Amino acid sequence: MGVEFEEELSSDFARCIGCGGCNIPCPLFNIDQTESSGMRSRIKILSMLSKGKIELTEGILRHVFTCANCGVCNEYCPVGLRPFDLLVRARGSFIDMGYVPLVTVDIRNSFRRAGTPIGDELVKGNWLPPDFQPTKNSEVLFFAGCWMHKAIEVALNTRKLLEKISGDITTIGPSEPCSGALLYVLGENDLANDSKRNLEALISELNPKRIVSGCSLTARIYSDLGFMNLSSYILDAIRYERIKLGKMKGKDIILPIPSCGRDSSFLEILKSFNGAKILDAPEWLCCDCGFTLIYRTDRSLFSRWVQRVLSLAEELGANHIVIEDVGCYAMITEAMQTKGRLKGIKISHISGFIMELLK
Ligand code: SF4
Numbered sequence: 001m002g003v004e005f006e007e008e009l010s011s012d013f014a015r016c017i018g019c020g021g022c023n024i025p026c027p028l029f030n031i032d033q034t035e036s037s038g039m040r041s042r043i044k045i046l047s048m049l050s051k052g053k054i055e056l057t058e059g060i061l062r063h064v065f066t067c068a069n070c071g072v073c074n075e076y077c078p079v080g081l082r083p084f085d086l087l088v089r090a091r092g093s094f095i096d097m098g099y100v101p102l103v104t105v106d107i108r109n110s111f112r113r114a115g116t117p118i119g120d121e122l123v124k125g126n127w128l129p130p131d132f133q134p135t136k137n138s139e140v141l142f143f144a145g146c147w148m149h150k151a152i153e154v155a156l157n158t159r160k161l162l163e164k165i166s167g168d169i170t171t172i173g174p175s176e177p178c179s180g181a182l183l184y185v186l187g188e189n190d191l192a193n194d195s196k197r198n199l200e201a202l203i204s205e206l207n208p209k210r211i212v213s214g215c216s217l218t219a220r221i222y223s224d225l226g227f228m229n230l231s232s233y234i235l236d237a238i239r240y241e242r243i244k245l246g247k248m249k250g251k252d253i254i255l256p257i258p259s260c261g262r263d264s265s266f267l268e269i270l271k272s273f274n275g276a277k278i279l280d281a282p283e284w285l286c287c288d289c290g291f292t293l294i295y296r297t298d299r300s301l302f303s304r305w306v307q308r309v310l311s312l313a314e315e316l317g318a319n320h321i322v323i324e325d326v327g328c329y330a331m332i333t334e335a336m337q338t339k340g341r342l343k344g345i346k347i348s349h350i351s352g353f354i355m356e357l358l359k
């Protein structure tokens with residue numbers, strides 16, 4: 001199959017000098033330093049395609065789409081290519097040309113059938129009281145995001161925590177739509193734009209003062225809608241003493257797993273606790289809803305990434321992993337079919353971690 005990218009995209013591919021800078025922070029490359037897992041190989045293949053040196057095959061499409069969508073490689077390119085943004089543009093072009101890879105068909109279909117890209121079996125709002133009704137003009141609208149409904153304990157803790165902080169929160173309830181942020185990074189622009197418009201209309205009707213997002217990818221991609229990441233909101237509450245936290249009881253050695261996009265709030269929250277040792281996470285250690293693609297389409301690759309994280313935790317002597325993003329928490333605990341502990345290491349989402357310390 002021949003491919004014709006728009007001129008600007010082709011000339012951006014041609015600017016790549018093949019230095020491999022984009023592989024350095026890549027979570028998938030750092031599983032075992034395999035060249036084909038990193039961004040450089042994707043850009044090289046896209047460049048060869050644009051020059052007509054190779055033909056498009058299903059294998060190539062799969063390779064181009066199979067990334068964890070963390071976006072961290074954007075900041076590591078010495079010629080300023082922002083390789084992840086380039087990849088998102090290329091994915092959009094493939095979809096516009098009618099080339100939808102098999103690897104994303106399932107995600108696209110579950111979105112169309114069930115309104116969420118993470119699986120048909122998802123029940124939205126299963127953590128809310130049966131008679132819950134959204135309220136208008138609240139202090140805080142808690143946008144849960146799709147994964148929150150798969151990690152009910154996180155949803156309940158987050159809701160309780162937000163209530164404690166603001167006293168006046170609402171959610172969209174069981175009809176909360178997917179934000180479309182994952183679809184956007186997969187190049188499904190039409191579906192993503194529909195989702196975004198739908199969400200905007202619901203938010204405007206409810207008219208909250210703030211929107212706090214449980215889904216970090218949504219906060220990262222749709223900051224123009226005023227979404228605030230949960231950690232930023234918690235950090236403000238700690239700084240302005242809207243919540244008071246007690247001392248940590250044990251001697252925790254914490255390996256933090258931040259959301260991708262590196263808002264520093266999560267690490268600042270953890271570092272504000274006396275008594276806990278917070279380990280420095282390497283640049284490749286982040287995870288959020290963008291990993292859904294790997295989780296749903298290549299479970300073995302996802303499990304290898306989790307094993308790599310656990311080995312790192314063991315090497316560094318961590319006894320507690322604290323995770324910022326609910327999607328990351330849900331995927332890790334589901335993939336390992338465990339809650340609470342993995343290999344003797346405690347696993348917490350930031351909401352549960354804070355709730356345990358709340359006075
Ligand atoms: S977006 Fe993240 S997972 Fe994808 S290639 Fe870049 S660093 Fe790797």
Ligand code: SF4
Binds near residue numbers: 015018081083
């Ligand atoms: S960092 Fe930039 S120039 Fe280097 S291989 Fe990656 S995309 Fe190419």
